[in-house]
Amino acid sequence: MADQATTNADQLAKDDRKTGIGVVATHTAIFLALMGLWELAARGGLLDPLFFPLPSDIVVSFYRLYITQANIWWHLGMTMTEVAVGFVAGSALGIGLALIVGMFDRVRRYLKPYIVILEATPRIAIGPIVIAAFGFGWTSKTVIVMLVCFFAPFVNTLNGMASVDDEELAMMRSMRASRWQTFTKLMLPDALPEIMAGLRLAMASALGGALVAEFISANEGIGVLLAQYTGTLNMASAFVCVFTLTGLGYLIFRSMEALDRYIVFWTDRDRTEVMGRVRAAKWKGLVKEAYA
Amino acid sequence: MTAVASTVSGIRGGPDVSSRSPEAPAVISADNVTKTFGGGRVVALEDASFDIRPGEFISLVGPSGCGKSTLLRIIAGLIDKSGGSLKVHGEETIAPRRDVAMMFQKPTLLEWRTAVENVLLPSEIAGTVTDDDRRRALGLLKLAGLKDFAFSFPQQLSGGMQQRVALARLLQTGADILLLDEPFGALDEFTREHLNVELMRIVGEVGATTLFVTHNIGEAIFLADRVFVMTPRPGRLAEIIDVPFERPRQPALQLTTEFNQLVARVRSVLGGH
């Protein structure tokens, strides 16, 4: 039976790889064809070159922004720092607070209405106020990202903690588990899939939050650069900024996915199988002895 | 099997038939145990009195709401009684005890732990885990028929296998009193019947005192030394019926006239309700 399962998994993996290569080839072809069409349409006067620069111009601008002028790096670094610090601080605050609140029923009941009201407020609306309070520098942008990244992890962590099964709690209690043991061995890991989903949501909005904050008012960051290029109608360079953000967003998405597969491995069938082998390896000596 | 017996022997000697004799001191003794909910409006259990002797297998049978789970939870120390006295090993129960372990209808396994890590949970909660605890966990999994699945995660196991892991975990506690609240109730009939036979073998091997809740009259009689028949509204221990059949028992026992006479007797007690 176990053998059957592994061969099935292997077969699936093989299928995946096959289609994987095929998909990449197809999409590269489609992408190149679209770019070619765009180039032709622009050269033929079908697209207004003021708003739709030639793909070839964009490639040239890429080279300039990243290598000859190399001015994008500083701004990119700025934005990434805002996103990273804001995300870590905001979600840590959200998760931490939710864990404390989740452990105490009464605090949760008192806090609930305020959470609902705050959740109904569009986070970015607080942006100008934050900027007025913290100035035009990096601090205010980071604080805005923090606000954007606070709620999803907070709410998900609370939900995750509240959804623990009653029989599982009774099981821990019948084993005389302490409050702390019940928390670390049952409630926290049980809530992890939801916490991770909250983190993914937060991360997805973090980059957008940083950009909007930079649009509102700032003197550095990729949002500022983008606004400047658009303002001076340097569209090829503006598109370089947009594509850079696309790449960054994709990278963030993929790394969150990888983190998810690593941390909450049991929600993924293939990862679960791998972890089973990893754990078995740790017990090797004992198993040999016990099942000799 | 000898390796298993030695790893399991921490619980109590071995199966000891003489311990089932009436003269042995009761491991659990209940005197007018009562439990009400909702400020006395719901009487979940009324005046239950009984003695359970070491190594006995008791089945609790009765319709939904007759207080079976309530009684088990009081013995487990999970809920307080409203009145009466309930002693485990001579001590009034006020909280969960080390020598009493409970198993539920759901396997209640932790999804992020392998089978053997789940079995090890009671040892972790009790303190530091030694290699002896680990060997014991492996031995109990073998006893439960899961030798080849020690490193499978719960979602890789069938419902019946998950309950076997839960059973191994129950034994890992080292408790000599096992409380099972419809442990196989969610499984299909074939798996359930098979696991019932396995359960008899395993608790016999470790010599534990067992309270087993079920809705199924045949199952209750087949497994037990005595059947507690309970009736609802208010929850009452209506009658205690002795089951005289020799052990080990084979499933074919359920086809005999004597067996079916007992089934009819339980039915008649329940019939009035």
Ligand SMILES: Nc1ncnc2c1ncn2[C@@H]1O[C@H](COP(=O)(O)OP(=O)(O)OP(=O)(O)O)[C@@H](O)[C@H]1O
């Ligand atoms: N926490 C509770 N609050 C209020 N009433 C309860 C509570 N727990 C149980 N009861 C009531 O007590 C009675 C006995 O419940 P119990 O769960 O012990 O029955 P049971 O015999 O285990 O039933 P089942 O076979 O359905 O599991 C029922 O009427 C039930 O509604």
Ligand SMILES: [Mg+2]
């Ligand atoms: Mg019940």
